[in-house]
Amino acid sequence: MKQPHHPAPAEMTLPRVLSAVSDPIRLGVVRLLADDRERGWGDLRAPVAKSTLSHHLKVLRDAGLTQTRQEGTRCYVRLRRADLDARFPGLLAAVLSVAEADQVGSEVSVVE
Incomplete structure (x- = not known):
């Protein structure tokens, strides 16, 4: 499998990050x-097809919000909090605070 591209912090742009979190499903994944x-x-x-969720994860990765790692046939994702906070100080905290208060993306969950 081809390794996905993860933009360096300097490559992250505010419009792309904001566009990525403008979708409730993607914001739910970030939350x-x-x-x-x-x-x-x-x-x-999430209340979408697996292929749609895969697309949302790609958008988040391409914007620089997440890091994807493949291990065998499984893929793992994590938030790039340190990179986001360094590039856009306070942005992630503000977005998460409002999303939490308004329950945006609350339909996204994880199987434990």
């Missing part, structure tokens, strides 16, 4: 990953 735990793609649950 879920905000606990700084790596999650398996197959453990994520």
Whole structure:
């Protein structure tokens, strides 16, 4: 499998990051990953088809919000909190705070 591209922090742009979190499903994934735990793609649950969820994960990765790691046939994803906080100080905390208050993306969950 081809290794996915993860943009360096300097390559992350504000419009792309904001566009990535503008979708409620993607924002729900970010909220879920905000606990700084790596999650398996197959453990994520959202009210969309698996192919659609895969697309959402790609958008988050391409924007620089997440890091994807493959181990055998499984893929894992984690939030790139340190890179985001270094590039856009305070942005992630503000977005997560409002998303939590408004329950945006609460339909995204994880199988434990």
